[in-house]
Amino acid sequence: MLRREEWFQLRVSIFITCIVDQLFPRAGMAMAEVLERLGFEVDFPEGQTCCGQPAFNSGYRAEAGEMARHTAQVLEGAECVVVPSGSCAAMIGHHYQELQCPRLSSRVYEFSQFLTDVAKVEDVGARFDGVVTYHDSCHALRELRVREGPRRLLANVRGLELREMDAVEECCGFGGTFSVKFPGVSGAMARTKIDSIMRTGASTVVSIDSSCLMQLQGAMSRAGLPIRTMHLAEVLASQ
DSSP states (O other), rough: OHHHHHHHEEEEEEOOOOHHHOOOHHHHHHHHHHHTTTTTEEOOTOOOOSHHHHHTTTTTTHHHHHHHHHHHHHHHSSSEEEEEEEHHHHHTTTTGGGGOOOTGGEEEEEHHHIIISSSSOOOOOOOEEEEEEEEEOOOOOOOTSHHHHHHHHTTTEEEEEEEOOOOTOOOOOOOTHHHHHHHHHHHHHHHHHHHHHHHTOSSSSEEEHHHHHHHHHHHHHTTTOEEEEHHHHHHOOOO
16 A cells, blocks of 8 residues: 555556557546546656457467567556556456566556555545446456446545446447457347446446447447446546
């Protein structure tokens, strides 16, 4: 546990991830805003690319190993690495060891995990008026055991009402390459999840993985539903 006076001595390096970098940059910027608001020194090591998870999950271990070694080299001097994705954090923290690249595993944290488990912060001074429901991404829930932390952070956001889904632990159907290889199954899973979201009456769906939010937002937009998605960092950056 860090004492507050030690925060200013800790440099936090952020690993942005492909989807955030290319499609949802606001989530990455919001994460940096929250960390800086809390007093952390934040840097962005240049040269970072993909963590290698798509290749790893598709069976291309040699190619995934090359990406892992590159990522480890880029983040070599980082004291602490914070990631706006349970999926990518799990890849770096757990599966790099399978690729003989374990150097980062003890220094990598998913964003909410870093706030609640390392900094021991649950109130970041945010305000967001509205009813939201929280979606547990599979990797964060099952590999990182991240469940209560994001909910505690949301519970401390002023003006926010959190309502749980009845199918809260069910997958959204994205699964990276799964959604490409099995679009019919992926779409059906998304529709089941969206039915659960609608039953909460929430106007916003929050998660810690932009890939899940992309899957859900796409399906909801095609259905003409007036429900938006937001990364947890975006909610916590709101004031």
